[in-house]
Structures are given as structure tokens and as C-alpha cells.
Amino acid sequence: VSGDLKANDASVIFRDGDKVTAVASVGRDLENLKAELALERGDKFPAS
Amino acid sequence: MAESSGELEGPDFAKGCKLDELGDGKMVLGHAFGEAILVARQGDRLFAIGATCTHYGGPLAKGLMVDCTVRCPWHHARFDLRTGEAIAAPALSDNSCWKIETRDKRFFVTGKLDKKPLRKPKSSPASVVIVGGGAAGNAAAEMLRREGYDGPVTMISADEFLPYDRPNISKDYLAGMAPEEWIPLRPTDFYREQKIETLTNTSVTEIDVKSKHVTLSTGQSLGYGALLLATGAEPVRTKIPGGDLLHVCYLRTLADSRRIIERSKRAKRAVVIGASFIGLEVAASLRQRKLEVAIVGKESLPLEKVLGRELGNLIRQTHEAHGVKFHLGRTPAAIQEGHVQLDDGTILDCDLVVVGIGVRPNTVLAEKAGIATDNAVLVNEFLDQHPGNFRRRRYCTLAGPARRSNPCGTLGSSRASGADGGAQYSRRTRAVCGAAILLEQSFRCAHSLRRTRQR
Numbered sequence: 001v002s003g004d005l006k007a008n009d010a011s012v013i014f015r016d017g018d019k020v021t022a023v024a025s026v027g028r029d030l031e032n033l034k035a036e037l038a039l040e041r042g043d044k045f046p047a048s
Numbered sequence: 049m050a051e052s053s054g055e056l057e058g059p060d061f062a063k064g065c066k067l068d069e070l071g072d073g074k075m076v077l078g079h080a081f082g083e084a085i086l087v088a089r090q091g092d093r094l095f096a097i098g099a100t101c102t103h104y105g106g107p108l109a110k111g112l113m114v115d116c117t118v119r120c121p122w123h124h125a126r127f128d129l130r131t132g133e134a135i136a137a138p139a140l141s142d143n144s145c146w147k148i149e150t151r152d153k154r155f156f157v158t159g160k161l162d163k164k165p166l167r168k169p170k171s172s173p174a175s176v177v178i179v180g181g182g183a184a185g186n187a188a189a190e191m192l193r194r195e196g197y198d199g200p201v202t203m204i205s206a207d208e209f210l211p212y213d214r215p216n217i218s219k220d221y222l223a224g225m226a227p228e229e230w231i232p233l234r235p236t237d238f239y240r241e242q243k244i245e246t247l248t249n250t251s252v253t254e255i256d257v258k259s260k261h262v263t264l265s266t267g268q269s270l271g272y273g274a275l276l277l278a279t280g281a282e283p284v285r286t287k288i289p290g291g292d293l294l295h296v297c298y299l300r301t302l303a304d305s306r307r308i309i310e311r312s313k314r315a316k317r318a319v320v321i322g323a324s325f326i327g328l329e330v331a332a333s334l335r336q337r338k339l340e341v342a343i344v345g346k347e348s349l350p351l352e353k354v355l356g357r358e359l360g361n362l363i364r365q366t367h368e369a370h371g372v373k374f375h376l377g378r379t380p381a382a383i384q385e386g387h388v389q390l391d392d393g394t395i396l397d398c399d400l401v402v403v404g405i406g407v408r409p410n411t412v413l414a415e416k417a418g419i420a421t422d423n424a425v426l427v428n429e430f431l432d433q434h435p436g437n438f439r440r441r442r443y444c445t446l447a448g449p450a451r452r453s454n455p456c457g458t459l460g461s462s463r464a465s466g467a468d469g470g471a472q473y474s475r476r477t478r479a480v481c482g483a484a485i486l487l488e489q490s491f492r493c494a495h496s497l498r499r500t501r502q503r
Contacts, residue, residue: 001358005359005362012355012356012358012359014356024359029110029121029122030110030111030112030121032121033121034112036119037119
């Protein structure tokens with residue numbers, strides 16, 4: 001978990017080993033869009 | 049930048065703005081001629097399109113620019129910055145596109161661009177039959193027309209209504225916060241204007257791939273040049289005693305949602321069986337309607353299996369803060385008039401029960417037609433499948449719910465997934481669609497489907 005879930009300002013990063021497989025965000029719409037793009041392109045998720 | 053005026057935010061692009069204030073890869077919100085406009089820059093190129101997502105009004109300026117596209121921050125719809133075209137779900141309608149000029153190191157929006165001419169496919173089938181009137185079937189029909197296919201298109205739906213915003217029927221609509229006019233994806237006239245024939249209250253009972261005909265529930269036979277299977281899913285039914293009582297509801301269709309709404313008007317207490325997306329959304333909606341709501345789920349936390357412990361906890365706490373009572377680690381043993389009995393003997397008084405324990409893909413028709421399935425239509429990485437008995441045809445699938453096919457996308461709007469308390473506690477919804485497609489190999493009109501596949 002990156003951020004503060006209780007404050008509705010966080011991303012939850014799901015991993016399979018070292019690989020980020022999904023990202024759930026609360027209150028971080030733009031960060032989630034960037035995560036979506038990173039996952040599509042196989043790039044590293046910035047907050048990971 | 050010029051000053052903003054009236055209710056429109058940002059500079060007036062018609063008056064011009066300094067070019068060097070808009071960096072490469074940046075976007076800026078402004079307006080011109082009374083409309084909100086987004087200007088984006090990529091190298092020396094400038095783009096100007098409508099600033100509001102055509103899906104649910106998301107602020108595109110707060111989205112993400114990717115190459116020559118912009119993605120909406122709310123539900124990740126995508127628009128082509130060069131044309132305003134909606135290029136990815138859940139947006140159906142294009143955005144406006146504006147002419148932009150530069151002079152004296154300033155840029156100006158000088159007027160709206162006309163709609164681009166229709167494309168013309170290089171080849172196309174004699175006709176297209178779409179089995180299913182959900183989001184996928186509707187999107188496919190629309191995209192066929194957008195791509196310039198001018199042959200007959202027939203959309204066959206077992207539902208009594210024309211395509212509607214299915215995600216909303218478990219959220220704002222069910223909560224009483226969305227008016228009826230929000231629900232249809234398109235007005236009836238749209239299909240007439242687009243020459244898309246719609247057959248509602250009609251199901252396909254059989255596909256004859258050799259003669260290229262489908263048999264309808266009315267007994268009629270309908271020929272096709274290409275066939276799209278977009279049959280979606282149906283709710284899993286509970287098998288516990290009392291599961292067929294009249295006050296036990298499921299939620300899949302608009303009619304289901306209306307039935308729950310009608311029953312909720314006479315109810316004081318509801319039990320929701322299932323602590324996943326539908327169950328949680330229904331619970332939140334019924335709380336909006338002031339019912340006492342209890343959720344029964346076999347998990348130790350709602351959505352834990354999907355989202356993990358941290359988000360599961362957050363979701364539970366948020367729902368509890370809104371008055372929902374959880375009975376987790378429990379299963380219902382029986383339903384009777386006036387109560388649900390759990391496996392530990394607990395009795396939950398209620399006058400309404402809603403069961404949301406998952407869905408099962410509607411693959412029966414595909415199986416009967418000889419298409420390989422495994423709880424879904426089997427496809428390759430291009431969403432194609434070549435069944436052995438008719439190799440020359442192409443099968444694709446949208447691989448179930450489009451938003452769910454990309455975990456990131458699924459969770460992209462926390463409000464939608466319930467992470468900040470369920471969609472009813474905010475005002476956003478998400479779109480899902482599921483489909484399988486059967487096309488002639490030479491037919492290349494599945495543009496939208498290829499795009500959706502990327503999600």
C-alpha cells in the first residue's frame with residue numbers, strides 16, 4: 001500500500017513475485033491512469 | 049494565458065494564448081465560443097477537442113495524454129486528440145474537435161471542425177447479425193456504422209429493452225439517484241437513423257454455421273454474412289431452500305433493478321447474499337433507500353479475494369459507516385418468508401432478499417454451435433478462435449467484462465469499485481461489456497473490438 005487508505009489517498013499494488021500485476025487506487029485517478037499505461041507497456045509502475 | 053470568463057474555466061482560446069506556456073506533452077483546460085475545450089501539445093503539434101468526457105462528463109484535462117490520445121480520469125475512456133473520436137470504452141460518442149492556429153508565438157482556437165467523413169471498409173460481409181443487446185453488442189453495431197459498413201445490421205436481444213447502461217442499474221439508478229433518461233445508451237431513434245434493426249424480447253436458440261442462419265425464439269430463421277456473439281452472462285442462482293420465493297431477487301437486467309426498487313418501497317429490512325461487487329452495490333443502494341441492510345458473505349472480508357485484505361477492510365469499514373451490517377464467514381442455509389437463516393443458526397429478519405453470488409457466461413449457444421468453450425469462449429491472444437469444424441471463420445471475444453480484463457482498469461475508479469464506499473456513496477459508475485465474435489476472415493470492421501482488446 002502506497003499512501004493512506006483511510007484518508008482515501010492511496011494505491012494498492014498487487015505483485016506476482018517482482019512483477020506488478022495490478023494497481024488499485026483510491027483518490028488517485030491520474031496515478032491510476034499512469035499505472036494502466038505502465039502495465040500496458042510493460043513499464044515499471046512509478047510507485048512500485 | 050488569457051483570463052477565464054463566466055462559468056467556463058481557464059483561458060479563452062479564441063483570444064489566443066502564449067505558445068510557450070504550453071509545454072510539450074502538456075494539456076490545458078480553457079474555452080472558446082462558449083464551450084469548454086482541452087488543448088494539448090505534442091512537439092510542434094497542437095490539438096483541441098471538447099474538454100468533457102462524453103461518457104459521464106469526466107474532466108479530460110485531469111486525465112492522461114498518451115501519444116495522440118487523452119484518457120479520462122474517471123472511467124478511462126479514450127479520445128483521439130486529432131479528431132475527437134471516442135476510441136475506447138466506455139465512451140460511445142465522439143467529442144468535438146476544434147481548429148487551432150498559431151501565429152506570433154500564440155495559439156488560437158478558431159472554430160469547430162466538421163465531422164470527418166465516414167470510413168469505407170475494404171471488404172465487408174453481406175450482413176451482420178449481433179446476438180446480444182448489451183454494451184458489447186451495442187458498441188459493435190455502432191462501430192460498424194462508424195467504420196462505414198452500410199450493409200444490414202440486426203441486433204437480437206432477449207432483454208425487453210434496447211441497450212442500456214447496465215452498470216448504473218446496481219448503483220445510482222437502484223439508489224434512486226439517477227433518472228430514467230440516464231439509462232438507455234441511445235434513444236430509440238438512434239437505431240432507426242443508423243439503420244440498425246433491433247429485435248428485443250427475442251433470443252437466438254440455434255446457430256447453423258454451415259448455412260449461416262440463426263434460429264430465433266419466435267421460430268423465424270435469419271441469415272447472416274457475419275455473426276457476433278455478445279451474449280454476456282447470467283446470475284448464478286442459489287440452490288438453498290426458499291431460493292425461489294417471490295421476495296428473493298437477482299440483479300442483471302433493468303427489469304430486475306425495477307423489481308428490487310418496487311419491492312424496496314414496501315420493505316424495511318433487506319438481506320443481501322454475496323459480498324462481492326453486485327452485493328455491495330445493492331447494499332449501498334438499499335441503504336440510500338433507508339432500508340436496514342445485512343450482507344451475508346462466505347469471505348472473511350468483502351472483496352478480499354479480488355482486492356486483498358487492506359482494501360477489503362476499507363470497504364467493510366466504509367459500508368459499516370453507512371449502516372450496513374456484515375455477516376462474514378457465513379453462508380445462508382435457508383430463506384423463508386420474513387427471514388434468512390444462516391449456517392450457524394442466526395436468523396436475519398427481512399422482507400427483501402437480493403442474491404449476488406456471481407455470474408456465469410452465457411456460452412450454451414456457442415457450445416451448441418461447436419465453438420470451443422471453457423466457462424468462456426476460448427480464444428488466442430488476438431481474441432480469435434478457429435474451431436476445427438469451420439476453419440475459415442474467425443472468432444474473437446472481448447474476454448468478458450472489458451473493464452475487468454485489465455485489473456488496473458477495473459480498479460481505476462475507486463469510487464466505482466466501491467473502495468471509497470461503493471458507487472452509490474459517490475456519483476460514478478463504470479461500464480462493463482462481454483462478448484464473443486464470429487467474423488469472416490476477410491471482414492475487417494472489428495476496429496473497436498481490436499481496440500477494446502488492448503485494454
